[in-house]
Amino acid sequence: MTESPLVVVGASCAGTNLALAAREFGSQRRIIVVGEEPGFPYHRPPLSKAYLSGKADDQSLMLRPEKLYASQGIEFLPETRVVSIDRNVKALLTSEGQRISYGQLALTTGCRPRRLSLAGAEADNVLLLRTVAEARSLREAAQSARSALVIGGGFIGLEVAATLAQGGIAVTVIELEPRLLQRAVSTLVADALLKVHRSHDVTFRFGVTAAALELSGNRVRNVRLSDNSTITCDLVVVGIGTIPNDELARDAGLCCDNGILIDAHGRTSDESIVAAGDCARQSNAFADHQLLRLESVQNATDQARSAAATLTARADTGLKPPWFWSDQYDVKLQIAGIITGADTSVVRGTPEEGKFSVFHFRNGSFIGAESLSRASDHVLARRCLGEQISLSPSVVGDTSIDLATIVRQSKK
Numbered sequence: 001m002t003e004s005p006l007v008v009v010g011a012s013c014a015g016t017n018l019a020l021a022a023r024e025f026g027s028q029r030r031i032i033v034v035g036e037e038p039g040f041p042y043h044r045p046p047l048s049k050a051y052l053s054g055k056a057d058d059q060s061l062m063l064r065p066e067k068l069y070a071s072q073g074i075e076f077l078p079e080t081r082v083v084s085i086d087r088n089v090k091a092l093l094t095s096e097g098q099r100i101s102y103g104q105l106a107l108t109t110g111c112r113p114r115r116l117s118l119a120g121a122e123a124d125n126v127l128l129l130r131t132v133a134e135a136r137s138l139r140e141a142a143q144s145a146r147s148a149l150v151i152g153g154g155f156i157g158l159e160v161a162a163t164l165a166q167g168g169i170a171v172t173v174i175e176l177e178p179r180l181l182q183r184a185v186s187t188l189v190a191d192a193l194l195k196v197h198r199s200h201d202v203t204f205r206f207g208v209t210a211a212a213l214e215l216s217g218n219r220v221r222n223v224r225l226s227d228n229s230t231i232t233c234d235l236v237v238v239g240i241g242t243i244p245n246d247e248l249a250r251d252a253g254l255c256c257d258n259g260i261l262i263d264a265h266g267r268t269s270d271e272s273i274v275a276a277g278d279c280a281r282q283s284n285a286f287a288d289h290q291l292l293r294l295e296s297v298q299n300a301t302d303q304a305r306s307a308a309a310t311l312t313a314r315a316d317t318g319l320k321p322p323w324f325w326s327d328q329y330d331v332k333l334q335i336a337g338i339i340t341g342a343d344t345s346v347v348r349g350t351p352e353e354g355k356f357s358v359f360h361f362r363n364g365s366f367i368g369a370e371s372l373s374r375a376s377d378h379v380l381a382r383r384c385l386g387e388q389i390s391l392s393p394s395v396v397g398d399t400s401i402d403l404a405t406i407v408r409q410s411k412k
């Protein structure tokens, strides 16, 4: 290990996978992963689900067993924030004033939740959810709360609403758009999720936003909405989107635009620096080459492996279709591909029972599918996207033939 180190900034899903993949692909460099959070990397998805409900403990969150890192020669520097990059001398500066030289640099800094820009947004019972520390605070607050207001009907807001409602808390969700998950799912899927939430007594208010927070001491007691109505609650959870952590890259002169811009192989505008995961924005072959910043475990993992291949001069790991999941109550939503811009949609299954898939097409080509509690459809949809198996609306619409047969026949 004579070359200068590969330094990874951000010790989470993308950073960990990148470090491990670099080793797997033969990197002989010293690998140092620097992260500002304490402890070893953990899974974020359970934070709004099993961890919040108390069904999962800290140990079960661990991304990989601790001993794996040592066996792969991967060093961690936890609780260390990188504050600047000097690209001329290839060195980083940490908040503790430590200087770390790099030969190769990977930025996997993720994103952070958008905060409410209202007076009182820092009150004790106004909570965000990104880190395990925030999940602990929310879990603790939920123990004594009888009512909660969730601001934002996106995935995080809805998962938190589901978990809190199942814990016996009276939950209200407010959403500025006229329906749930406006930019992420079809109306049919949004309506099905709304129905499930309502069956668990969650109240929804659409077309409104929080206008003012009324405090009693250090706690919000009432939230005044944009239509002048008021909601009284013990707890406020804010889920109004995220902001990419791209300031470090931007300050170092790397090209950024709502995320660190990367090419198809994870390279930033500096060839010795790659980026991956929630902080990165890339032209997406599954979305007409639009620049997208995806926030999912799949994206963080696959981009990380692709960037590691670039750093080790390996052939790229290949084009992987995007996919995502969300668990709410006993419903599993799975999305394969990028479904925005669809002009034709075909439903299979039984929407009235909440078990169905919507297959989406643009200009006659299959672009993705949403599946609600239909895991086998999701697996086949991913396979079709990954292997470029063409599906047509008329064939998928023929519900007398099962999907596996359709896929088999389409492959010929």
Ligand SMILES: Cc1cc2nc3c(=O)[nH]c(=O)nc-3n(C[C@H](O)[C@H](O)[C@H](O)COP(=O)(O)OP(=O)(O)OC[C@H]3O[C@@H](n4cnc5c(N)ncnc54)[C@H](O)[C@@H]3O)c2cc1C
Pocket (backbone or CB within 6 Å): 009, 010, 011, 012, 013, 014, 015, 034, 035, 036, 037, 043, 044, 045, 046, 047, 048, 080, 081, 082, 083, 108, 109, 110, 111, 129, 130, 131, 156, 245, 248, 276, 277, 278, 279, 294, 295, 296, 297, 298, 300, 323, 324, 325, 326, 327
């Ligand atoms: C509550 C919750 C539920 C989710 N559920 C799902 C789900 O069901 N399905 C799904 O596909 N995805 C889900 N996600 C999204 C998924 O967890 C993310 O896409 C994934 O964590 C992205 O990984 P990442 O490594 O790119 O970024 P992150 O996980 O955000 O990690 C970035 C890390 O970099 C650190 N960092 C940032 N700047 C610096 C710096 N300057 N110096 C040092 N360290 C720094 C941060 O502290 C952080 O630890 C969920 C996310 C949350 C928060």
